[in-house]
Amino acid sequence: MAAKGKSRPTYAEIAKLAGVSEATVSRVLNGDPKVDSDRVAAVNKAVDQLGYQKNRAAAALASGRTGLIAVVIDDDLSVFQDPFWGAVTNGISKVLMENEMQTLLLVAPLDNIDSPVAQYLQRGEVDGAIFLQLHKDTLIKRLAKQNLPLVVNGTPHTSNPFAYVDSDNAGGAFAAVKYLVESGRKKIAKITGDLTNTAAEQRLDGFQAAVTDFGIKIPRTLIVEGDWSRESGYNHAKKLLSKNSDIDAIFCSNDLMALGAITAIQEAGKSVPEDVAVIGFDDSYLAQNSHPGLTSVRQDIAGLGAEAAKMILAKLRGEEVHSEILPCELIIRETA
Amino acid sequence: MAAKGKSRPTYAEIAKLAGVSEATVSRVLNGDPKVDSDRVAAVNKAVDQLGYQKNRAAAALASGRTGLIAVVIDDDLSVFQDPFWGAVTNGISKVLMENEMQTLLLVAPLDNIDSPVAQYLQRGEVDGAIFLQLHKDTLIKRLAKQNLPLVVNGTPHTSNPFAYVDSDNAGGAFAAVKYLVESGRKKIAKITGDLTNTAAEQRLDGFQAAVTDFGIKIPRTLIVEGDWSRESGYNHAKKLLSKNSDIDAIFCSNDLMALGAITAIQEAGKSVPEDVAVIGFDDSYLAQNSHPGLTSVRQDIAGLGAEAAKMILAKLRGEEVHSEILPCELIIRETA
DNA sequence: CGTTTTCGTGAAATCGCTTTCACGAAAACT
DNA sequence: AGTTTTCGTGAAAGCGATTTCACGAAAACG
Numbered sequence: 001m002a003a004k005g006k007s008r009p010t011y012a013e014i015a016k017l018a019g020v021s022e023a024t025v026s027r028v029l030n031g032d033p034k035v036d037s038d039r040v041a042a043v044n045k046a047v048d049q050l051g052y053q054k055n056r057a058a059a060a061l062a063s064g065r066t067g068l069i070a071v072v073i074d075d076d077l078s079v080f081q082d083p084f085w086g087a088v089t090n091g092i093s094k095v096l097m098e099n100e101m102q103t104l105l106l107v108a109p110l111d112n113i114d115s116p117v118a119q120y121l122q123r124g125e126v127d128g129a130i131f132l133q134l135h136k137d138t139l140i141k142r143l144a145k146q147n148l149p150l151v152v153n154g155t156p157h158t159s160n161p162f163a164y165v166d167s168d169n170a171g172g173a174f175a176a177v178k179y180l181v182e183s184g185r186k187k188i189a190k191i192t193g194d195l196t197n198t199a200a201e202q203r204l205d206g207f208q209a210a211v212t213d214f215g216i217k218i219p220r221t222l223i224v225e226g227d228w229s230r231e232s233g234y235n236h237a238k239k240l241l242s243k244n245s246d247i248d249a250i251f252c253s254n255d256l257m258a259l260g261a262i263t264a265i266q267e268a269g270k271s272v273p274e275d276v277a278v279i280g281f282d283d284s285y286l287a288q289n290s291h292p293g294l295t296s297v298r299q300d301i302a303g304l305g306a307e308a309a310k311m312i313l314a315k316l317r318g319e320e321v322h323s324e325i326l327p328c329e330l331i332i333r334e335t336a
Numbered sequence: 337m338a339a340k341g342k343s344r345p346t347y348a349e350i351a352k353l354a355g356v357s358e359a360t361v362s363r364v365l366n367g368d369p370k371v372d373s374d375r376v377a378a379v380n381k382a383v384d385q386l387g388y389q390k391n392r393a394a395a396a397l398a399s400g401r402t403g404l405i406a407v408v409i410d411d412d413l414s415v416f417q418d419p420f421w422g423a424v425t426n427g428i429s430k431v432l433m434e435n436e437m438q439t440l441l442l443v444a445p446l447d448n449i450d451s452p453v454a455q456y457l458q459r460g461e462v463d464g465a466i467f468l469q470l471h472k473d474t475l476i477k478r479l480a481k482q483n484l485p486l487v488v489n490g491t492p493h494t495s496n497p498f499a500y501v502d503s504d505n506a507g508g509a510f511a512a513v514k515y516l517v518e519s520g521r522k523k524i525a526k527i528t529g530d531l532t533n534t535a536a537e538q539r540l541d542g543f544q545a546a547v548t549d550f551g552i553k554i555p556r557t558l559i560v561e562g563d564w565s566r567e568s569g570y571n572h573a574k575k576l577l578s579k580n581s582d583i584d585a586i587f588c589s590n591d592l593m594a595l596g597a598i599t600a601i602q603e604a605g606k607s608v609p610e611d612v613a614v615i616g617f618d619d620s621y622l623a624q625n626s627h628p629g630l631t632s633v634r635q636d637i638a639g640l641g642a643e644a645a646k647m648i649l650a651k652l653r654g655e656e657v658h659s660e661i662l663p664c665e666l667i668i669r670e671t672a
Numbered sequence: 673c674g675t676t677t678t679c680g681t682g683a684a685a686t687c688g689c690t691t692t693c694a695c696g697a698a699a700a701c702t
Numbered sequence: 703a704g705t706t707t708t709c710g711t712g713a714a715a716g717c718g719a720t721t722t723c724a725c726g727a728a729a730a731c732g
Contacts, residue, residue, distance in 0.1 A: 008459075010688055021712040026690055034710065053459050057396035058688035061717050066393060071441070075426075082621065086422035090411075093443045097452065105407070105439040107429045116433065123344075123389050230625050256625060263627045285418065286625060289566050289592060291599045346718055357682040362720055370680065394718035397687050 009050040017046040029054065068104045069096055069312055070121060070129040075109045083285050084301060085132050088153060091305020092130060099313055101127070113139050122146060128312045137162070149315035151308045155198040163321045165307045169199050169281075172297035172328030173206025174213075176251055176279045179330055181214045185249040185277055189222040191236045191261065193253040200228075203253045203281060222247070226257050233260025241268045241276075248276055249336065255280035255287040255296055262294075262335065277336035293333030300326045345386040353382040365390065405432055405648055406457060406465040408442045419621050420637060421468050424489060427641020428466060435649055437463070449475050458482060464648045473498070485651035487644045491534040499657045501643045505535050505617075508633035508664030509542025510549075512587055512615045515666055517550045521585040521613055525558040527572045527597065529589040536564075539589045539617060558583070562593050569596025577604045577612075584612055585672065591616035591623040591632055598630075598671065613672035629669030636662045 011022040018025070020039050027035050028043040046052075060066045071089055093103040104126055108117040118139055121129055128149035134140060137156055144150060144162065152164040180188055190207050193200030204223070211218050222244065226232035233252055240247060241264065250265075252258040258280030265276045272278055272292065280287050283298035303326050311321050347358040354361065356375050363371050364379040382388075396402045407425050429439040440462055444453040454475055457465055464485035470476060473492055480486060480498065488500040516524055526543050529536030540559070547554050558580065562568035569588055576583060577600065586601070588594040594616030601612045608614055608628065616623055619634035639662050647657050 012688085022689080023691080023712055023714095024710090027711090030690085036710070039711090053455065055397075055459075055688055056461050057393055057402060058717090059690075060393035061391070061397045061719085062688075062690040064690095064717080068440075075430075083419045083422060086419060086425075089422075089441065090443055093441050094411075097442075097444065102456075103441040103443075104404075105425065105429050105441050106433075107426055107439075108433065119389065120438075123391075125392050259625060259627065286622065289595060289622060291595065347720095348718085358719085359682055359684095359721080360680090363681090366720085372680070375681090391718055394687095395720075397689085398718075398720040400687080400720095 008055070009052045010055075013050060014043060014046045014052055017049065018042040064124070065127050066125055067100065068102050068126045069309070070104045070106045070126040072106045072110070072117065072121070072129055072131045072134075073108075074133065075107050084282065087301040088132060088305040088308075091302040092309045093305075094302075095306045095309035095313070099309075101313070110134070110136070110139055113142065118142075121148060124148075127316055130308045130312055149312055151311045151315070151321075153304060153308050155202065157198060162323075163311055163315070164323045165304055165311065166199075166323075166325055167299040167304065168325045168327050169202035170206030170209065171325075172281065172299070172330070173203040173251070173253075174210040175328065175330045176281075176297050177207055177210035178214070179332070180249045180251065180277060180279065180336060181210070181216065183277070183336070186216060187222070187244070187247050188216070188218060188249040188251060189224075189237075189240050189244070189247050190218075191224055191226045191233055191240075191250060191252045191257050193226060193228045193257075195225050200253055207251060226253070228254050228256060230256045230260040233257025234264045235260075237261035237264035238268070241265065241270070249278070250276060251279045253281050255282050255284045255290075255294060258294055258296070258335075259286060259290060262290075262292075272335050279330075279336045283331050287331075287333070292335055295333045295336040296331055298329045298331045300328070344391070345388045346391075349386060350379060350382045350388055353386065354378040400460070401463050402461055403436065404438050404440045404462045405645070406440045406442045406462040408446070408453065408457070408465055408467045408470075409444075410446045410469065411444050420618065423637040424468060424641040424644075427638035428645045429641075431642045431645035431649070435645075437649070446470070446472070446475055449478065454478075457484060460484075463652055466644045466648055485648055487647045487651070487657075489640060489644050491538065493534060498659075499647055499651070500659045501640055501647065502535075502659075502661055503635040503640065504661045504663050505538035506542030506545065507661075508617065508635070508666070509539040509587070509589075510546040511664065511666045512617075512633050513543055513546035514550070515668070516585045516587065516613060516615065516672060517546070517552065519613070519672070522552060523558070523580070523583050524552070524554060524585040524587060525560075525573075525576050525580070525583050526554075527560055527562045527569055527576075527586060527588045527593050529562060529564045529593075531561050536589055543587060562589070564590050564592060566592045566596040569593025570600045571596075573597035573600035574604070577601065577606070585614070586612060587615045589617050591618050591620045591626075591630060594630055594632070594671070595622060595626060598626075598628075608671050615666075615672045619667050623667075623669070628671055631669045631672040632667055634665045634667045636664070 011025045014025045015022045024039055025043055028040050056067055071092055096103050106117050108115060121143055131152045133154045134152055137158060152162050155164055155166045156162050192204045195201055224236045226236050237250055250261050252261055258278050262272050262278050265272055270276055280294050280296040283296040287294040287296040307324050314321050347361045350361045351358045360375055361379055364376050392403055407428055432439050442453050444451060457479055467488045469490045470488055473494060488498050491500055491502045492498050528540045531537055560572045562572050573586055586597050588597055594614050598608050598614050601608055606612055616630050616632040619632040623630040623632040643660050650657050
């Protein structure tokens with residue numbers, strides 16, 4: 001009576017072939033250590049022989065674990081305009097896949113705490129979540145309270161007990177300034193990102209730490225707040241240069257503003273890097289393909305994703321997880 | 337005896353509260369039209385009252401439908417370096433989510449037909465798949481044979497019955513050339529992409545169609561094959577200019593090569609666009625943020641994703657699906 | 673008005689795996 | 703040697719939906 005159809009094999013067949021119970025099959029397939037090794041071998045052999053592959057839905061229903069990790073992206077931020085988050089997601093996906101977990105992409109506005117995404121996450125349809133660049137942490141807090149394992153990419157504002165991964169923004173900024181100082185620059189301007197953003201804040205902190213460390217005096221007026229856009233880099237640089245003709249370097253908190261600054265510098269009749277050196281941040285596609293080549297601080301983007309994934313996996317295993325800060329590297333090209 | 341715990345409600349509770357059977361609950365929740373309207377109302381009311389949310393795993397096990405669509409990305413192509421695929425994925429995700437489906441991200445090398453990804457797809461753990469930029473179609477063919485609904489993003493080589501979405505590459509190229517001709521350019525060079533790629537091919541076709549249409553003569557030597565890289569744009573442009581000092585426009589099959597070409601033109605002591613006009617393709621982040629602003633052919637990237645998603649959904653509904661070609665738009669900036 | 677269809681409905685089987693529980697055998701204790 | 707623990711194992715009870723099937727009532731038929 002046994003269906004010899006084309007349908008995929010189940011535990012029943014494996015159990016019969018291996019001469020054990022279905023319970024034992026389950027134990028073997030889930031790596032339970034206390035199964036007699038002969039039986040383990042028998043089951044594995046049967047599995048191979050039948051070309052068995054587990055039905056995830058059934059496993060999920062029975063165990064309550066879906067094998068899915070959500071990558072949550074705030075739509076508002078037009079996150080995918082920049083390849084940055086794509087690369088991070090890529091890194092996440094790779095590590096998860098190696099661990100037989102899958103990546104579920106959740107792109108949606110996160111403003112509303114009762115949005116479909118929020119509901120989805122609370123419904124237990126994923127085993128964990130990785131948030132990319134989160135601002136408001138109301139949702140996160142709630143989810144954390146519900147014991148959904150989660151990891152944040154980027155430093156959260158509040159000192160909540162969220163595990164997070166981030167680049168060493170301050171360290172990267174420090175290295176950039178160090179390099180500028182060592183190449184003889186004295187009057188270094190800084191165009192920050194939107195300072196409500198922790199990354200922008202940290203990059204500024206690193207700048208100031210370096211300035212202090214190297215004992216150079218930078219007047220307050222040389223530090224201005226941009227908004228990450230090319231225009232903001234252009235406008236700020238223009239203003240800075242008109243008021244301070246002796247500026248010999250501008251450090252921008254991202255590449256886009258750096259490119260804007262370069263345009264402003266050139267329009268002011270000065271050359272880069274001879275008159276004014278420029279350093280960006282991110283070592284984005286833009287920096288890599290600009291002309292002249294933009295010197296920039298590179299983040300370990302794939303690493304950011306990979307670490308986040310590893311952290312989630314560790315959490316699922318019930319391990320204690322600590323936040324991680326990944327080092328940045330200064331990539332020297334032509335503008336500094 | 338009924339557990340009044342915190343666990344989520346199930347059909348059993350809804351059925352009891354609404355005074356109907358579980359079967360009817362299922363019918364209502366799945367939109368079966370032939371249920372008495374009073375009962376529909378009763379069930380809906382109970383659902384609201386209990387704050388019920390369906391358990392996907394259970395539904396998946398029972399129905400064989402997972403509610404998941406895979407977005408398959410070939411890792412080889414470092415697809416996420418360019419925000420293009422991220423944007424497409426974003427578009428897909430949005431449409432799927434509106435239809436209560438989720439996006440499963442599968443990033444992996446697709447060379448091996450027995451790779452984990454391939455297995456995963458064949459295992460029926462997703463209801464359908466959208467392939468981004470696929471080259472070898474061995475895997476696709478096999479999956480199609482297994483009746484996995486799938487849609488390809490980008491025109492496949494073979495004239496297989498795969499449904500696909502693509503931009504009107506030829507049309508976009510045609511428009512670019514038309515614009516060049518209308519602004520008085522006579523000697524237009526073309527740097528193509530890697531011609532094993534269908535998009536590169538189509539962009540060349542469009543170029544040639546326009547050239548023929550407008551009755552201008554372009555010597556063979558003005559059409560060269562690049563490889564999408566900045567260097568290839570630079571090198572080809574340099575060579576072209578040295579041999580043909582009267583070139584007054586270069587149309588490149590992507591933005592990166594266009595930027596390379598601009599550098600070459602400027603190094604040759606000519607100005608853009610006065611001496612030589614340049615048009616790129618993709619209207620990428622790069623084009624939008626270059627200086628001078630790069631004139632480029634924009635694809636409807638989000639539309640590409642959205643259409644692909646809609647096509648998959650239609651296929652799931654059992655509808656006949658036809659491939660779609662989305663129009664491109666010439667974005668005029670400063671280089672032409 | 674009797675007979676055949678159609679229609680809405682509920683009971684119950686099912687999807688394939690996980691996990692609790694109980695049990696006998698072996699190991700570790702008095 | 704007798705008792706208590708530990709250990710590996712299988713039977714069986716879920717997990718929470720979907721779907722088939724059969725049934726009575728209503729509609730349509732002759």
